[in-house]
Amino acid sequence: xxxxEEEIExxxxxxALPEWSGEAQERLKxxxxxxxxxxxxxxxxxxxxxxxxxGRVGVVDPxxxxxxxxxxxxxxxxxxxxxxxxxxxxxxxxxxxPNVQVDPYPARVEEDNAEAIVxxxxxxxxxxxxxxxxxxxNDACCAQRVPLVEGxxxxxxxxxxxxxxxxxxxxxxxxxxxxxxxxxPACRDAGVLGPVAGVVGxxxxxxALKLLTxxxxxxxxxxxxxxxxxxxxxxxxxxxxxxCPACARVPAAPQSP
Ligand SMILES: [Zn+2]
Numbered sequence: 001x002x003x004x005e006e007e008i009e010x011x012x013x014x015x016a017l018p019e020w021s022g023e024a025q026e027r028l029k030x031x032x033x034x035x036x037x038x039x040x041x042x043x044x045x046x047x048x049x050x051x052x053x054x055g056r057v058g059v060v061d062p063x064x065x066x067x068x069x070x071x072x073x074x075x076x077x078x079x080x081x082x083x084x085x086x087x088x089x090x091x092x093x094x095x096x097x098p099n100v101q102v103d104p105y106p107a108r109v110e111e112d113n114a115e116a117i118v119x120x121x122x123x124x125x126x127x128x129x130x131x132x133x134x135x136x137x138n139d140a141c142c143a144q145r146v147p148l149v150e151g152x153x154x155x156x157x158x159x160x161x162x163x164x165x166x167x168x169x170x171x172x173x174x175x176x177x178x179x180x181x182x183x184x185p186a187c188r189d190a191g192v193l194g195p196v197a198g199v200v201g202x203x204x205x206x207x208a209l210k211l212l213t214x215x216x217x218x219x220x221x222x223x224x225x226x227x228x229x230x231x232x233x234x235x236x237x238x239x240x241x242x243x244c245p246a247c248a249r250v251p252a253a254p255q256s257p
Contacts, residue, residue: 001030007099011053024213025053029099031122031212032056036109036137038085040187040197041151041204042127043075048205049125050093054212056101057093060117061085062108072194109133114140123208125149127201129187131178135246138163138171142246147211151204155190156229158200161219161238162207166250168220173241196228 003011003025014020033054035046038061050057063085065076080088086104093102109117109128118124118140126137126148134150141148142165150171151160163170203224210218223236240247 001026003029007053010097010099014052019215020213021215024215027213028053028209029055032058032120033208033212034058034060034118034121034124035127036060036117036124036133037127037129038073038075038089039069039127039129040072040192040194041129041153041201042125043073043089044198044201045125045127045151045205045208046089046093047075047096048202049208050097050100050102052205052209053097054100054208056103058103058105058117058121059086059089059093060105060107060109061089062106072192072197074194074198109137109140111136115144118146119144121146123147123149123211125151125204125208127151127204131184134171135178139246141165142170142172142250145250149204149207149211151200153192153197153200154185154187156193156196157225157227158196159223159225160200160203160207161223162211164211164218164220164252165247166252169238169240170244170247172246173244174223174238176241176244193228196226199226199228 011025031054033049035042038059046059064082065080065085065088067081069076075089075092084106086106090102090104114136124141124146126134145165148163152158207218210216221238223238225234
């Protein structure tokens, strides 16, 4: 899949990187990504994937835009209030890069539809804010052998990990059980600052680009923890859990970039 003149100009600054290449750009153009959740993490994640030139990007969110979203979800504008987030995001993303096929899915990811949503994608970026959904997305990606980038943010902290099912620790290997209900405050109660979510969502997009092109080492078997209050970043090692119900029996993908 070759690049035309417009694409070479559009992507010229990333093509100038010594780590990047025309081959990486072409690989991106023939790739597809799914971004689940179009809020504080999904806004920057989807923006950077579309801007960078991923060929197809599916954007998944069942909810409407609310006034309280606008302080940290820059894909949605004030006139979008009460519109669906999937359509609202898809409209902006198509303006950013009309070369990308952006498919809006106004759906809630649940056990009975998760595998169908992630099937055939080259990477999934999970930008939801619920532990329950994270396990559902993780299990579906493991079953379908789709690489996954997990992320979360709360207050001034966040974390990101990348997963190659069958090769590296999955979310369930790293966190075998969800924290007891009520032990982790919701974003609604604990608060979140937009730029902190912007940092985490941007790192998720970067990880997805690594997984799609192989241009740099992704955060597999490691969890990046960031604390923007204390300006600290910590890498916590993790490894595959023997007998993990999600990934223990998943064979490694036939080929990776
Ligand atoms: Zn696992």
